[in-house]
Structure formats: structure tokens, C-alpha cells
Amino acid sequence: MMMLHTLLAAYLSLSSTALAAPTAVACDRDFLKAQAAAYVAAQAAGKVDTLKASSSVNYTQNFKAATLATGILSTPLKIDGNRSTYDTTQCATYTELISLQSGANHVIGTQMRFTDGELSKMETIVTSTGDWLFNPTNTLKYASQESWTEIPEAKRDTRAVIQAAGDAYLDLFNDKKVKVPWGNPCARLEGGSYVQPSCNVGVPSGIKNINRRYVIDEVFGTVDVFFSFGGNDPDSHEFRVENGKLRSGFLGLLFQVWDTSKLLHEQQL
Ligand SMILES: *[C@@H]1O[C@H](CO)[C@@H](O)[C@H](O)[C@H]1NC(C)=O
Numbered sequence: 459m460m461m462l463h464t465l466l467a468a469y470l471s472l473s474s475t476a477l478a479a480p481t482a483v484a485c486d487r488d489f490l491k492a493q494a495a496a497y498v499a500a501q502a503a504g505k506v507d508t509l510k511a512s513s514s515v516n517y518t519q520n521f522k523a524a525t526l527a528t529g530i531l532s533t534p535l536k537i538d539g540n541r542s543t544y545d546t547t548q549c550a551t552y553t554e555l556i557s558l559q560s561g562a563n564h565v566i567g568t569q570m571r572f573t574d575g576e577l578s579k580m581e582t583i584v585t586s587t588g589d590w591l592f593n594p595t596n597t598l599k600y601a602s603q604e605s606w607t608e609i610p611e612a613k614r615d616t617r618a619v620i621q622a623a624g625d626a627y628l629d630l631f632n633d634k635k636v637k638v639p640w641g642n643p644c645a646r647l648e649g650g651s652y653v654q655p656s657c658n659v660g661v662p663s664g665i666k667n668i669n670r671r672y673v674i675d676e677v678f679g680t681v682d683v684f685f686s687f688g689g690n691d692p693d694s695h696e697f698r699v700e701n702g703k704l705r706s707g708f709l710g711l712l713f714q715v716w717d718t719s720k721l722l723h724e725q726q727l
């Protein structure tokens with residue numbers, strides 16, 4: 459009996475490992491790509507059923523508690539631009555959507571986080587007419603000129619380097635002594651406003667950018683940060699870092715700020 463019990467216990471523990479295994483392997487790049495594609499399709503269709511949402515999914519829209527079924531996802535949108543990045547370490551994605559739909563044009567940034575193969579947290583920033591530098595035609599034009607292709611494995615930066623570049627930029631708003639690894643050239647897309655070849659212009663001071671949530675993709679060299687601009691306003695900055703592995707101590711990063719969504723005032727939706 460004892461033997462049987464032990465065997466049974468061993469069998470149970472094996473089988474629960476086997477059952478748990480799909481969850482563990484589920485969060486690879488392909489899983490995240492499929493989830494981001496499902497999200498884009500859901501927004502295009504105005505239907506949430508393609509999302510593998512947990513029954514307790516935590517959803518916010520412009521940093522306010524909301525429900526998937528009644529938020530922006532319930533409105534079908536013509537998608538004119540979309541791009542996603544994949545964080546396999548945190549099991550998270552970031553997607554930018556651009557819709558030039560007449561009367562309902564938007565630039566949308568969304569971070570999704572997955573637990574055990576299900577969407578457990580989703581945060582969306584929806585920008586619309588009247589928002590900071592809102593000009594989706596220009597956002598699409600300049601965004602589509604960027605070539606944010608996969609970085610060859612040998613040239614990839616670490617998550618820490620990528621995150622530090624983004625953090626340095628966001629810290630600069632409150633501390634002019636921060637050393638930002640500026641690239642040369644560097645391009646900044648802020649709403650529909652395109653600034654280049656230097657990004658080190660027009661950065662305000664005395665602004666605390668707090669409560670940062672990151673999606674980091676070493677393959678694309680990107681970090682997207684959701685945070686509260688000046689402590690209050692929903693904001694997303696996405697950065698691409700190239701050649702961060704430096705020779706002779708010179709910070710030779712190509713550092714681009716892709717500021718998808720910046721709201722200076724809270725939005726009502
Ligand atoms: C959802 O997440 C936010 C943080 O982003 C948190 O403040 C809030 O309490 C969460 N809501 C629930 C119901 O867990």
C-alpha cells in the first residue's frame with residue numbers, strides 16, 4: 459500500500475509537471491506574437507473574444523479602471539499602422555496602433571501582461587483629437603519611415619542597458635545632471651511632431667516621471683515605458699537602443715524616442 463501510495467504520488471507529481479509544462483513554455487516569442495496579433499485583430503473587429511483574457515483581468519484605459527467589453531476595444535477601428543514588441547522575461551507585449559478612421563482617429567499604446575498563458579493585465583493609452591501634438595497622419599508617416607528591425611544576436615544590448623537608456627531620458631526631465639546616452643543621429647516622434655537629428659532639445663525640467671512599467675525587447679532593442687508624466691498624466695515613451703555595447707567607453711547609442719502617446723490632460727472616454 460505504501461508502495462502504491464508512493465508510486466501514485468510520483469505519478470501525480472509527474473503528471474502535474476506535465477500539465478504545468480505548457481504554461482511554462484507558453485511564454486515564448488511566438489506565444490507573445492500570437493497574443494499581440496489577436497489584440498490587433500480584436501481592435502479591428504471591435505470584439506474582445508479573441509483575447510485570452512483571464513476572468514480577473516485587470517484592465518485600465520488612460521490609467522483608469524475600465525472593462526474590456528465597454529472600452530475602446532468595443533469599437534471596430536480601421537488599423538492603418540501597428541507594431542508590437544515582445545518581452546519574454548516578463549511575459550508581456552507592447553503594441554502601438556494608428557487609426558486614421560474618419561471621425562475616430564486614434565493613436566493607441568497597449569501593454570499586455572500574461573500569467574499562466576492568460577491575459578492578466580492590460581493597460582491602454584488612447585490618444586485622440588485634442589491631445590498633445592496629436593496628428594495621426596504624421597505619426598503614421600514618420601513611424602513608417604523608421605526601420606526598427608531585429609538586431610543581430612551578437613549586437614544585442616542587455617535588458618539593463620536598454621532600460622537604463624530609457625530611464626535616463628525620463629530622469630532628465632527632473633535632473634539635468636543625468637547622462638543620457640544620446641545617439642547621433644537621434645529622432646524623436648512626439649505625437650505627430652518629428653524632431654531630429656538631435657533628441658536633446660526641448661526637454662522640460664522640474665517634471666517627475668513616476669510609476670514606470672516597462673516592456674523590454676532585446677531582439678528589437680526597445681523599451682516601452684508607461685508612466686505618470688509630472689506625477690499625473692498617462693504617458694508612454696518607447697525607445698530603441700542600438701550598439702549599446704561600447705568600445706573605449708564611448709556611449710555610441712542610436713537612441714530614438716518614439717513618443718506614441720502623451721496626454722497633458724486626463725482624457726474622458
Ligand atoms: C489594477 O492594477 C492597478 C495598477 O496598475 C491597481 O492600482 C489596481 O488596484 C488593480 N485593480 C485590481 C482590481 O486588482
Ligand SMILES: *[C@@H]1O[C@H](CO)[C@@H](O)[C@H](O)[C@H]1NC(C)=O
Nearest residue numbers: 498499502537538539540541
Ligand atoms: C499589422 O501589421 C502587420 C505587419 O507588421 C500586418 O501584417 C497586419 O496586416 C497588420 N494588421 C492590421 C489589422 O492592419
